[in-house]
Amino acid sequence: MNTELIIDVRETEVAIALLEDKQLVELNKEQSNVQFSVGDIYLGKVKKIMPGLNAAFVDVGYEKDAFLHYLDLGPQFNTLQKYVKEHYSRKSRPVPLSKFNLLPDIEKGGKITDVLTSGQPVMVQIAKEPISTKGPRLTSEISIAGRNLVLVPFNDKVSISQKITAPEERKRLKRLMESIIPKNFGVIVRTAAEGKKVAVLDAELRSLIKRWETTIEKLKTPGYPALLTSEIKRTSAILRDMLNGSFNSIYVNDENVYHEIREYIESIAPEKEKIVKLYNGNVPIFDQFGVEKQIKSLFGRTVSIKSGAYLIVEHTEALHVIDVNSGNRSKSSNDQETNALEVNLAAVDEIARQLRLRDMGGIIVVDFIDMHNNENRQMVYERMKELMSRDRAKHNILPLTKFGLMQITRQRVRPEMHIETKEVCPACNGTGKVEATILLDDQIENRLSMICKGKKQKSITIKLHPYIAAFLKKGVLSKRFKWALKYKCAINLQPMSSYHFLEYHFFDKHDNEIEF
CATH class of the missing domain: 3.30.420.40 (ATPase, nucleotide binding domain)
Known part of the structure; x- marks a missing residue:
C-alpha cells in the first residue's frame, strides 16, 4: 500500500x-x-465532588471543569497522591520513583469521597479533549507514550500489544523489557516494537523516564492548576503512531x-x-x-460510492446514522439479493473510510440494504471487521440484525472532524443572481488594465477557476496572449480548483495579492 x-x-x-x-x-x-490535547499532564485542583456520579470535577484551566471518574483514578492513586504531595513546592531533588514505597491499591468498587476532597491538588492527564459542551475527560493513571513503548509509572506490569501475534516474539519482548525496566515502572510494548533490538528499546525507555522526571521536576513551581507536560505536536504524534x-x-x-x-x-x-x-x-x-x-466530495451529507449507489450521513447528539442507498443500481439486471450484496460490500469500504476520515465516535448505526441470506449478512460483517482492523481507534462491531442494521461503537477522544461543504454563494451572496457570465473576461481585462497602468506591474499571475483559465488560454491567439501584447506585461494563468466559477485574484511576481 x-x-x-x-x-x-x-x-x-x-x-x-x-x-x-x-x-x-x-x-x-x-x-x-x-x-488541551490528549496526553497533556496537569496538576489540577478538585473543585466539586459528585458522590451520585462517583466522580469529581477538576479545574485544569479550561472554562468548564474537567471530569474525573473514580474508575479513571487508577489502582495506585494513593501512591500518586503521596508522591505528588512530597514533591510539590519541594526545593530538594525529587526522590526517584524506583526508590519510593508503593501503597496498597485503592478498592475497585470504592467511593470518590474516600480518596478525594474539595480543594486538594491532583495530578491528571487529558484522556479526551473538550467535545461540544463538555469539558475535558481526565485520568490519573498517568502514561507517557513513545513510538515503541508506553511508560506507566506506579505499575510493575509489562503488557504486549495484541497485534504482535508471534508467540516467540511476544516472549522475547516481555523477557527483554522485564530485564531493563526500573522498579515501580510498567510498560506497554506497542506494535511498532516488533523485531526491534534491545538497544533501540532501552534508549526509548530512558527517554520516556527522563520525560517523567522532567514532569515531576515542575512540581517544584508552586500554584495550580498548572501544565506539567505537554504532548508532542499533533504532526509528530501522528507520525509517532502511524x-x-x-x-x-x-x-x-x-x-x-x-x-x-x-x-x-x-x-x-x-x-x-x-x-x-x-x-x-x-x-x-x-x-x-x-x-x-476529495474533502469537498467526502464531507457532505451525501457521499457517492460507485455505480450510482450513495450514503446518507446524519449526525445527532446521541449517535451517528449512515443509510446505504442503491440509487441507480436498482435498475441492474442482477437479482435483488445479489444487487444488495454488491452495494453493501461497496458501502462497507466507504463507511470504514468515513469513520476514520471524520473521526466519528460514540455509537454509529448503519442501515444496510436488506439481505435475506444469512451468509451474505455474515460476509458484510466480516468485510467490515477486516477493513476496520486498520483503524487505530478502539472499536467494537456487532453483526447485522435481521433488519439490516449494524451497530458500531468507536472511541472518541477528540471532537469529530466536520467540514461544511455547502456555503453561501460568494458570487451572488445568496441572492441567486450574478453578473452576466459573458462579461467575465471583460471584467478581468478591466482590472488588468488598471493594474498594468496604475501599479506599473510587469509580471502578473491571475489565479482563477480551471474552466475560465482554459477558456482564456484557448487558441493560438488566446485572450491571454492578446492581453500580454496590449498591456506589455507577462501574464500567467494559474488554475485553482478550490475557487468558485467566477472567482479570480491577481498576484505580483512575489506571489503577493494585488489589492484594488
Missing part, C-alpha cells in the same frame, strides 16, 4: 491529510491556539515544520529520513495532491 502524508501549514492551523493509494483516509486539523514500512512520502509546505519533522523522524527511524520532502510549488499543496477535491 502506498501511504503519503500531506501537511498544509497555514497561519491559523496545520492541516494533515493521510492518503492510502491516493485516497484520503484521515484528515486532522490542529488550530494554532489549541490549549509511521510504518508502508510510508512512502511526507510532503510539507513550510520549511520550519519540514526541519522539525526531519529531526523527529531521524530520532525514531533514521532510515526513513529521506521520505520527508519540502513542497515549494505555486499551486496550494492540497490542490496539487488532489486533497481539496
